[in-house]
Amino acid sequence: MSQFKTIDDLDVAGKRVLVRADLNVPMQDGRVTDTTRIDRTVPTINELSNKGAKVIVISHFGRPKGEVVPELSLAPVAKALSLSCGLPVAFATDTIGPRAEMAIAEMHEGDIVMLENLRFHAEEEANDRAFTVTLSNLGDIYVSDAFSCSHRAHASTEGLAHLLPSAAGRLMQVEVESLAKALENPQSPVAAVVGGAKVSTKMEVLGNLSQKVDVLIIGGGMANTFLFAKGIDVGNSLCEKDMAGAAQDILVAAKEAGCDIVLPVDAVVAREFKEGAASEIVALDAIPADAMMLDVGPASVAAVTAKLEQCKTLVWNGPFGAFEIPPFDAGTNAIAQAAARLTRAGTLISVAGGGDTVAALAHAGVSKDFSYISTAGGAFLEWMEGKKLPGVEVLRK
Secondary structure, three states: OOOEOEHHHOOOOOOEEEEEOOOOOOEEOOEEOOOHHHHHHHHHHHHHHHOOOEEEEEOOOOOOOOOOOHHHOOHHHHHHHHHHHOOOOEEEOOOOOHHHHHHHHOOOOOOEEEEOOHHHOOOOOOOOHHHHHHHHOOOOEEEEOOHHHOOOOOOOOOHHHHOOOEEEOHHHHHHHHHHHHHHHOOOOOEEEEEOOOOOHHHHHHHHHHHOOOOEEEEOOHHHHHHHHHOOOOOOOOOOOHHHHHHHHHHHHHHHHOOOEEEOOOEEEEEOOOOOOOOEEEEEHHHOOOOOEEEEEOHHHHHHHHHHHHOOOEEEEEOOOOOOOOOOOOHHHHHHHHHHHHHHHOOOOEEEEEOHHHHHHHHHOOOOOOOOEEEOOOHHHHHHHOOOOOHHHHOOEO
């Protein structure tokens, strides 16, 4: 993170600090049901408050498309943030204008105020210059703590950094440092696990990783498309047959780059996709025509585990099978537990991210054991694709 300013580089006492957080949290009946994203930004907010800043928290929530949508108000999130911080959090009923200005004018050192949903103003997503200037006038310093929104060049994620002294918050800092360890300057050999249902959504990820990592392990439904491209009859399995040519291209490019692609060598198949469905373990040349592959088998688990034992760095995105439904969670669970064991032993740096990945690793009981798990979805994928993220680039010195 040396090329970034962090909170350590700022003198915040008495200053109005605009903190862009990602508080787009799940909500039911006006209550926050999962506070993970809130909890992760608390260290930044509390540190700034303790240093005497006037902390002004800004975030989007949902997709109101520039309209005021009462059920997408951040008011309940302000209450949840107050509980997580252990400090009072005042709430301003607009993002800019007299109500926001008044709430900020009444602040003392150490106070925290949350402004209303940024996306109630269409100019936020348009990165409108006049709106960004108005927003910047509410603060003296800008701190970005929203890595998960950094793939979007919006007013609050990118525009503000051009107008105010800027720095990365603690969550942004740890996120970027962890990701750099995994792909930018990793300890090799480096392995990547890419799973999930469809190859078509992860072509750019696979293309980028095949040129960067030593071992590329492909799981989930997308592995079926690769197996089909290699001439294996995948029966009734999920398979994007029209992507076979693209899969073939990746196999060739990886081979030329000296990247070892690891595909399943056996499968757990079933005739129906439901909990407790009758299933069997079969070799790849024995997949029944009316059955579908829903998980990798024990030989595949052993092969992947053996590869991980030879690696020093692991990047993980996506499950190996239909992990939401037992018994088709066994492969993902076993490989995740192997990665966790190697991380605990100090032989592997493991970084994971993406929505279904976070859920799969939690289900496998290893959330605490990985070196770092990113809650970012789209931003994590774009980073894996090798793209520059506007909200990160703008913070570079």
